[in-house]
Amino acid sequence: MKPVIRDRPDVPIAVSPADTDVPEGSATSATGLPASGQRPDAVAECRSVSLAAVNGSHRIQILRQVDFSIADGEFVCILGPSGCGKSTILNAISGVRLPGPLNGEILLKGKPRRPYDSDVAYMVQHDTLLPWRTTRQNVQLAADLRKVTVDVDHLLASVGLSEFADFFPAQLSGGMRKRAQLARVLAQHPRLLLMDEPFGALDFQTRNDIYEVFLDRWLEFKCGVAFVTHDLTEAITLADRILVMSRRPATIVKEFTVDLPRPRRQRELIKRDDYRDLHEALWEALSGVEADQPSAPSDLHEPDRAEQGRKEQLT
Ligand SMILES: Nc1ncnc2c1ncn2[C@@H]1O[C@H](COP(=O)(O)OP(=O)(O)OP(=O)(O)O)[C@@H](O)[C@H]1O
Ligand SMILES: [Mg+2]
Numbered sequence: 528m529k530p531v532i533r534d535r536p537d538v539p540i541a542v543s544p545a546d547t548d549v550p551e552g553s554a555t556s557a558t559g560l561p562a563s564g565q566r567p568d569a570v571a572e573c574r575s576v577s578l579a580a581v582n583g584s585h586r587i588q589i590l591r592q593v594d595f596s597i598a599d600g601e602f603v604c605i606l607g608p609s610g611c612g613k614s615t616i617l618n619a620i621s622g623v624r625l626p627g628p629l630n631g632e633i634l635l636k637g638k639p640r641r642p643y644d645s646d647v648a649y650m651v652q653h654d655t656l657l658p659w660r661t662t663r664q665n666v667q668l669a670a671d672l673r674k675v676t677v678d679v680d681h682l683l684a685s686v687g688l689s690e691f692a693d694f695f696p697a698q699l700s701g702g703m704r705k706r707a708q709l710a711r712v713l714a715q716h717p718r719l720l721l722m723d724e725p726f727g728a729l730d731f732q733t734r735n736d737i738y739e740v741f742l743d744r745w746l747e748f749k750c751g752v753a754f755v756t757h758d759l760t761e762a763i764t765l766a767d768r769i770l771v772m773s774r775r776p777a778t779i780v781k782e783f784t785v786d787l788p789r790p791r792r793q794r795e796l797i798k799r800d801d802y803r804d805l806h807e808a809l810w811e812a813l814s815g816v817e818a819d820q821p822s823a824p825s826d827l828h829e830p831d832r833a834e835q836g837r838k839e840q841l842t
Pocket of ligand 2: 613723
């Protein structure tokens with residue numbers, strides 16, 4: 528079976544200079560995209576979302592006319608080159624502070640999103656466990672803040688942390704801290720779960736164990752998920768749909784439907800022809816994104832952040 532790929536032909540992968548600036552207050556899609564951004568069953572919708580970071584006199588266009596939706600219970604993975612704006616789009620959906628004004632619309636369950644919506648849980652890219660609370664207390668606090676009743680010990684057992692419930696984050700390994708963070712977002716019983724490369728730093732075995740735990744839990748309560756990753760295999764294992772973003776200023780250039788049966792186990796998946804076809808198609812899509820994109824003119828005055836970081840480390 529061939530993978531279902533939806534090109535977004537009206538959004539060229541190579542961005543011309545004129546495309547990078549979006550007029551203030553623009554709320555309609557210049558891409559004229561079809562229904563993907565507007566679905567009646569959507570738990571989250573981004574409609575023509577554009578965003579520029581303003582740092583003094585520097586202005587960096589990060590997102591450009593991003594259109595997509597996540598249906599209730601749908602698992603959507605977002606792939607794209609490093610620095611393109613994947614974390615920024617999750618931040619925008621979650622309503623946390625953004626580096627500049629946002630154009631377009633973000634709707635949660637059909638209504639303009641409010642910051643700290645209790646139906647949204649966000650597992651950010653960095654470690655955010657509270658160091659002065661034990662594993663159990665960290666998870667319990669998340670449930671308490673959302674006023675949800677949860678059997679925290681059962682949840683910790685399901686992510687393999689029973690023995691470490693009374694440990695503090697500094698006493699846990701990196702993989703254990705990720706599991707604790709996973710338990711913490713699951714404890715919130717969200718309708719929309721935002722996850723930013725949650726398992727990127729884990730070794731192969733730990734990651735596989737976590738996929739199984741996570742997918743089993745997700746199949747139980749089936750919320751909408753937006754999951755950012757760099758890992759093609761991870762995306763295919765988890766997603767119902769995969770969105771590929773261009774380089775910055777980022778927009779969605781391709782969309783893949785993952786029509787593989789669940790429950791999914793990587794070991795079985797990799798033996799399937801349709802898995803290999805999809806992997807190949809994703810690889811090609813991402814290679815196109817990496818190779819074809821000229822640098823955006825709005826970046827011409829951007830200081831070299833990597834160089835700056837190196838200098839800071841040396842001083
Ligand atoms: N507060 C900010 N001020 C200025 N620029 C910012 C700010 N936050 C993000 N950016 C810029 O926005 C761009 C996108 O950043 P973002 O963190 O969303 O990328 P990403 O796709 O998640 O990258 P990675 O895969 O490396 O995590 C980067 O060029 C980054 O430097
Ligand atoms: Mg990121």
